[in-house]
Amino acid sequence: MAAEFTCNQEIIEVARRNLTQDVWDYLTGAAESETTLRRNRYALDKLAFLPRVCRDVSKVDPSSTFLGHKLRIPVMLAPIGSLQAIHEGGGAASCTAASKFGTIPMISSITLPSLEDCAKSAEGPKIFQLYVRGDKAWIRDILGRAKAAGYTALALTVDSAVYGIRERQLMNAYQPPSVKAQTNRHLQSAITWELMDWIKAEWGGPFILKGVATAVDTKMAIERGVDIIYVSNHGGRQLDHCLGAMETLPTVVAAAAGKAKILIDGGFVRGSDVIKAVALGADAVLIGRLQGWALAAGGADGLLRCLELLEREITNTLALLGLVSFKELTKDYVCQVDPLGPCHEMSAFAHLPNGRLV
Ligand SMILES: Cc1cc2nc3c(=O)[nH]c(=O)nc-3n(C[C@H](O)[C@H](O)[C@H](O)COP(=O)(O)O)c2cc1C
Numbered sequence: 418m419a420a421e422f423t424c425n426q427e428i429i430e431v432a433r434r435n436l437t438q439d440v441w442d443y444l445t446g447a448a449e450s451e452t453t454l455r456r457n458r459y460a461l462d463k464l465a466f467l468p469r470v471c472r473d474v475s476k477v478d479p480s481s482t483f484l485g486h487k488l489r490i491p492v493m494l495a496p497i498g499s500l501q502a503i504h505e506g507g508g509a510a511s512c513t514a515a516s517k518f519g520t521i522p523m524i525s526s527i528t529l530p531s532l533e534d535c536a537k538s539a540e541g542p543k544i545f546q547l548y549v550r551g552d553k554a555w556i557r558d559i560l561g562r563a564k565a566a567g568y569t570a571l572a573l574t575v576d577s578a579v580y581g582i583r584e585r586q587l588m589n590a591y592q593p594p595s596v597k598a599q600t601n602r603h604l605q606s607a608i609t610w611e612l613m614d615w616i617k618a619e620w621g622g623p624f625i626l627k628g629v630a631t632a633v634d635t636k637m638a639i640e641r642g643v644d645i646i647y648v649s650n651h652g653g654r655q656l657d658h659c660l661g662a663m664e665t666l667p668t669v670v671a672a673a674a675g676k677a678k679i680l681i682d683g684g685f686v687r688g689s690d691v692i693k694a695v696a697l698g699a700d701a702v703l704i705g706r707l708q709g710w711a712l713a714a715g716g717a718d719g720l721l722r723c724l725e726l727l728e729r730e731i732t733n734t735l736a737l738l739g740l741v742s743f744k745e746l747t748k749d750y751v752c753q754v755d756p757l758g759p760c761h762e763m764s765a766f767a768h769l770p771n772g773r774l775v
Pocket of ligand 1: 445496525546650
């Protein structure tokens with residue numbers, strides 16, 4: 418069944434049918450006016466390509482590497498809390514799809530099944546994403562569990578000092594399971610650079626700072642030895658009225674000056690989006706909502722198919738740009754334009770019945 422999806426729009430339409438209104442809104446919605454959410458798409462929709470011609474593109478290799486691991490495409494899976502509300506397999510389904518496809522999942526500390534069960538569910542490298550929900554002893558314990566379970570890197574999320582005001586959730590009176598179950602949420606508000614230093618040292622391996630949005634924080638993080646800067650506004654679910662992630666990317670890339678790897682998420686739903694990010698200096702892109710929609714449409718198989726479709730789009734776009742691999746891609750292949758229409762979470766899909774799924 419899953420393998421029959423012909424494009425990701427089809428996957429999203431099935432996800433919409435499979436999810437109740439409140440879970441759809443939890444997954445798809447964002448904070449307050451949802452301006453940041455729309456700006457994520459705006460920032461992608463206002464980039465156009467400058468293709469080169471008369472080059473032999475009969476063999477295209479869309480692969481990449483991250484932390485020494487081969488990625489079949491430079492797309493990884495963003496951490497999603499409460500995945501079990503979207504698909505019964507939860508984080509384990511993401512791990513299965515990532516392993517079968519050849520990419521890396523980032524597993525949220527507030528999703529089910531447990532970090533150990535996610536790790537055991539499939540072969541291959543995995544990254545653990547931490548929300549702080551306890552004191553240093555609690556953090557030491559959960560990091561020890563993540564190390565013992567074999568996670569290869571740690572991502573600390575720092576754009577969530579308080580929970581975003583998500584009006585779709587409020588109006589539906591919907592609380593995701595992770596919010597219902599959580600204790601000590603307030604400790605996330607008390608994260609400082611000093612605590613980050615301590616967590617990073619305690620982890621002792623590759624360390625990702627998730628939720629960076631400015632040059633000044635990029636420089637501070639790199640001075641403190643952060644290996645990987647993850648540009649993200651949490652898919653617009655936290656601070657409203659941010660820049661789109663792709664508007665932030667060039668600033669962060671310039672500030673990092675090659676001293677850290679750069680990840681990005683926010684609005685990525687097409688192969689062409691991924692190519693725009695890599696052209697402007699990202700090492701890889703992560704998918705949040707698209708991952709959730711694919712799981713809702715067809716579980717691990719649906720997500721595997723979604724990644725295959727992204728691969729097809731990436732390979733196709735590279736060839737049409739006159740490129741055989743990401744190694745040759747530079748910022749000279751993109752330029753700024755005015756977007757053609759309204760930008761929103763569905764604006765990459767031209768054939769939706771009313772232009773939008775709600
Ligand atoms: C339903 C949902 C739950 C999320 N839960 C987490 C989480 O537990 N930890 C985290 O760091 N980010 C979380 N995020 C943010 C994603 O990791 C990612 O930054 C965002 O979804 C990227 O934007 P996109 O959805 O447009 O791809 C969540 C996002 C969604 C949609």
